[in-house]
Amino acid sequence: MAAKKFKPVSEKRKVFLKTNHEKIKPENLNPAERNIYNKRKAGLVRQSTAIKYDNGKFANQYFINEISRALLASKGNNVAKIPSDNTKKFAELLKNADVKKEDLKEYFLQNKETFADTLKNGTLTGTSKDSDDLETILDTFKRKIFVNNGNGEGKKEVTAIEAKMLLKQFKQKILTTCNAADFAMPLKFTFDGELILNIPDVKILMDKIKEKLDLTNQKNIIDTDPAERSDAIENSLDEMYENDHDIIIYLSK
Amino acid sequence: MKAILKGEAVENYIDLHKKLKIPYKIILSNYTTRIMSNAYDLHFMKTEQSNQTFAAFAKIKKECLLKPLPIIQKDKLKYFTHKFKSGDFYADTIYNFDLKSAYANILLNDGYISKETFLYINKLPKLKRLAAVGMLAGKKNIYEISADGKVLSEEKIISETSNYFFYCVQKMAEIIKGAADILGNGFLFSWVDGIYFIQNPDKVEESSQIIIEEYFNKINTPVTFEVLTEFQITEKKNHFKTTYLKEGKIKIINIAKEDSILINKITSYLLHN
Numbered sequence: 241m242a243a244k245k246f247k248p249v250s251e252k253r254k255v256f257l258k259t260n261h262e263k264i265k266p267e268n269l270n271p272a273e274r275n276i277y278n279k280r281k282a283g284l285v286r287q288s289t290a291i292k293y294d295n296g297k298f299a300n301q302y303f304i305n306e307i308s309r310a311l312l313a314s315k316g317n318n319v320a321k322i323p324s325d326n327t328k329k330f331a332e333l334l335k336n337a338d339v340k341k342e343d344l345k346e347y348f349l350q351n352k353e354t355f356a357d358t359l360k361n362g363t364l365t366g367t368s369k370d371s372d373d374l375e376t377i378l379d380t381f382k383r384k385i386f387v388n389n390g391n392g393e394g395k396k397e398v399t400a401i402e403a404k405m406l407l408k409q410f411k412q413k414i415l416t417t418c419n420a421a422d423f424a425m426p427l428k429f430t431f432d433g434e435l436i437l438n439i440p441d442v443k444i445l446m447d448k449i450k451e452k453l454d455l456t457n458q459k460n461i462i463d464t465d466p467a468e469r470s471d472a473i474e475n476s477l478d479e480m481y482e483n484d485h486d487i488i489i490y491l492s493k
Numbered sequence: 494m495k496a497i498l499k500g501e502a503v504e505n506y507i508d509l510h511k512k513l514k515i516p517y518k519i520i521l522s523n524y525t526t527r528i529m530s531n532a533y534d535l536h537f538m539k540t541e542q543s544n545q546t547f548a549a550f551a552k553i554k555k556e557c558l559l560k561p562l563p564i565i566q567k568d569k570l571k572y573f574t575h576k577f578k579s580g581d582f583y584a585d586t587i588y589n590f591d592l593k594s595a596y597a598n599i600l601l602n603d604g605y606i607s608k609e610t611f612l613y614i615n616k617l618p619k620l621k622r623l624a625a626v627g628m629l630a631g632k633k634n635i636y637e638i639s640a641d642g643k644v645l646s647e648e649k650i651i652s653e654t655s656n657y658f659f660y661c662v663q664k665m666a667e668i669i670k671g672a673a674d675i676l677g678n679g680f681l682f683s684w685v686d687g688i689y690f691i692q693n694p695d696k697v698e699e700s701s702q703i704i705i706e707e708y709f710n711k712i713n714t715p716v717t718f719e720v721l722t723e724f725q726i727t728e729k730k731n732h733f734k735t736t737y738l739k740e741g742k743i744k745i746i747n748i749a750k751e752d753s754i755l756i757n758k759i760t761s762y763l764l765h766n
Contacts, residue, residue, distance in 0.1 A: 368731055368749040373568070401647045405636050408521045415523050416539045421685075424749050426731055443504055458501060467736070467743040488732045488747050493687065 249273055289341035291348050304344075305330050311347045312337060368424040368488060371411045374437075377427070378404050384434040389441040390480030406439045413442040414489060418449070418473060419462050424488040438485050440477060448476035466491060503528070503537050514640040522633045545617055549625035552610045553600065554654055557629070560605055562653075563660040570659060571666050574673065575682035575748050577733050582726040587681060587691050587737065588702055592668070593715040595686040596626045596661040602713055603664065605657060630658035668714060672705050681724075682735070684746050689721070 249257075249272050257264065257276050261284070266277050291304055308330040312319045315337055322329050334344065369377065378385070378400045385403050386395035398406070414420040428436040446458050452472035453464050461469065470491060477485045503526050510517045510530060517530035524539040592598065594615055601611040614622055631652040637645045665686060672688050673680040679693030679701045693701045702718065709716045721737040721744075735746045 370572075376568070399644065401636070402644045404634065404647060405519075405521070405644050408634055412521060412523060412526065424732075443501070446501070465743075466745055470745045470747075486731050488749050490747055491745055493685070493744070493746070 247272075249276055285341075289345050291345055301327055307344060307348050308334055308339075310351075311339060311344060315339075366427045366429065368426045368486075370422050370424045370490075371407060374407055374425070375404055378407075381435060386434060386436045388436065388438050388481070389444075390438065390477070390485070391441050391444055395436055403437060403439070407437075410439055410442055413446065414473075417446065417458055417461050418469060418489070419466075419492050420489050421492045422490045424490070426486045428486075438481055438487060440480055440485075440487070444480060445473075445476055448479060449473055452476060506533065506535060510638070511642045516640045517638050518635060519638060520633050520635045522631065543621060546621045546625050546628075549610075549614050549617060549622070550628040552613060553606055553625060553629065556606045556610055557600070557654055557657040562656050563663075565656050565659040565663055567659060570662050572662065573682065573684045573748055574666075574669070575733065576678075576680055577682065577726055577728075577748070580728055582724075584691060584724045585722060587689055587721050587724040589687055589689050589719045589721050589739075590672070590705060590709065590716045591719070592665065592686040592709075593717055594622065595665055595714075596658070597622065598714060599661045599664045599668075600626075600657070603660075605660075626658065626661070628652070629654040631655075668712065671712070672708055675704055675708055676701055682746075682748060684748070689724075 253273070254276060257269075257273060258280055261277070261280050264277060266274055269277055291307065305327060309319050309322065312330075312333050317333060317337065319330075319333065322333075381400055385398055385400060387398045387403055387406060388395040389406070411423060414423060425438060428438075430436065446461075449461055449469075449472045450456065450458060452475055453461060453468060455461060455464075461472075464472075470489070473489055477487055506528050507519070509515075510528070510532075513532075515530050515532055517528055517533075520527040520529070526535075526537040528535045528537075597606070597611055597614045600606040601608065606614075614625060617625065629652060632655070633650045635648040635650070637647075639645050669683040669686075669688055673683060676688075676690045677693045678695055679690045681689045681691060683689065688705075690701060690705075693699070706716070706718070719739060721739050724737040725735065727734045727736075732750055733748045735748065737744055
C-alpha cells in the first residue's frame, strides 16, 4: 500500500506553526506539519544551547570541542590526546559524563573571559614560557609557526629552527645590553593550532630603547637607571606591537 | 678575532654576510657569539672571563663529576613563586632574605664540592662567582646559514655538567618553599635566591624575621636580611610588576602570572598533538 501523501504545508500554516509553537500539541498535527514542528523544536533547543561569539555567530565546532575538552578535563577525564576535530568522541564523553548542552553553554559563559582572546582574534593566548621552555617546545613543535618581529609587517611563517635562532638572538641582546636575566612570552595559538610568537627585531628594539633613554650608543643602555631602562624597554615593545606584545623581561637583581 | 659583545657589532657582521651572500655559521650562547665563514672567524663576548673564573669552574666541574649526575625534571624547575592576588597592592615596608652564594652553598652542603673549592669560589667577586657556577650549565646553539640567509640547520651543545647546576636550582626552590611554608600568609613572593615577605598576620606575636632566620641557620644556609620600602605590585596583562626601594634605589621585578587550569589544558594539547 502506498504511503498516504499529505498536502504540502502552506506558507501561512508554516508561519502559524512557528508563531504558536509553544501552544501546539504535536500529536494533533499531520506528519508534514509535525516535521516542521520538530524542526522548529530542534532549532529552538539549538538556539538555547548554542555557543555564540559576541557578534551573534555560532561558534565553530573546533572551538566547541575545545570547550568540551576543558570541561571534561575539569571533571577528571583524560582528554589530552583526543584530536580537536573528533566531535563524535567528545559527544560520547560528554554523554558519559552526563554533561548536557546547556551545561556546556553554562561552562562557556562562566569562563567567557578566559576565551575572550579566542573570540575576538581567533587566537588562544596561553601560558607564559621562559626562553629555555620556548626552545624545548620548538624542538618538537610540528605545526606552523609565525613570528611577528614588530616591524609593522605583521606575522611571517618561519621554521622552528629560525624561530629558535631569533629567540636566542633576542635573549642574548637583552642579556648583554639591558642587563636582563631572561624573558618570557605567552604562547598564542590560532584555531588550527598554529603558533604565533612575538620576537622583536633586535635592531628596531635597540634603536627605540636608545631613543627613549636619549642615548646615541647601545652599549650605554646597561649603565642606565634600572627603572628608566625597564620603562624604556616596555614602551619600546608597546610601540612595536601596538600595546599588545605580552613579553615579560626579567631584569637582573 | 675577538671583540666585546656590545652594540651593533654582531648584527652588522650578520648583515654583511647576508648582503654579500656568504654562507656562515653562527654559534650563540647567552653571552658569546661566534661568526664563522670563509671570510671571517669572529668571537664576540660580553666581557672577557678572568683566569680565576675559569679556574674556579674547573675545580667545581672536577669535583662534581666525581658524584653521579643528578636526575632533574627540567620542566618542573621553578625560579620564582608568588601568592599575588588579582589587582594592585602596596606596603610601606616588606622584608627580604637573600641566600648568600646560594648555588655554591648548595654544592658544598650536598657534598658536590669541597670546603677548599667553596672558599676559592667565595674569594671571587659576585659576578665572577656566578659565572663560574653558571658555566656548569653552559649551552651553545650552532646555526648554519645559507648564502641567501636561510637557516639550514641547528646543533645544540649542552654541557655534560648541566644537571649539577639544575640540581642547585631545584634544591634552592625547595629551601625557599620551606621558608614560604613557615611564613604562611606573610609570604609575598620568591625570586631566584630571594624571598620577600611581610609579618605573618596569623602569627603577629612571633617575629617572622626571627623564625625564618632560625630556619636558614638550621639548614646551614647563610642569608642576608634587608628591609625594603614602598613595595608596590601592579597587575599587568600577563605579569605582575613589583617595585620597591632598596637603599634608596628603585628595584623592579616582573613576575609572570600563573595560568588557569583551563588554558593550561588547551595549550598543552596544542603543543603535544
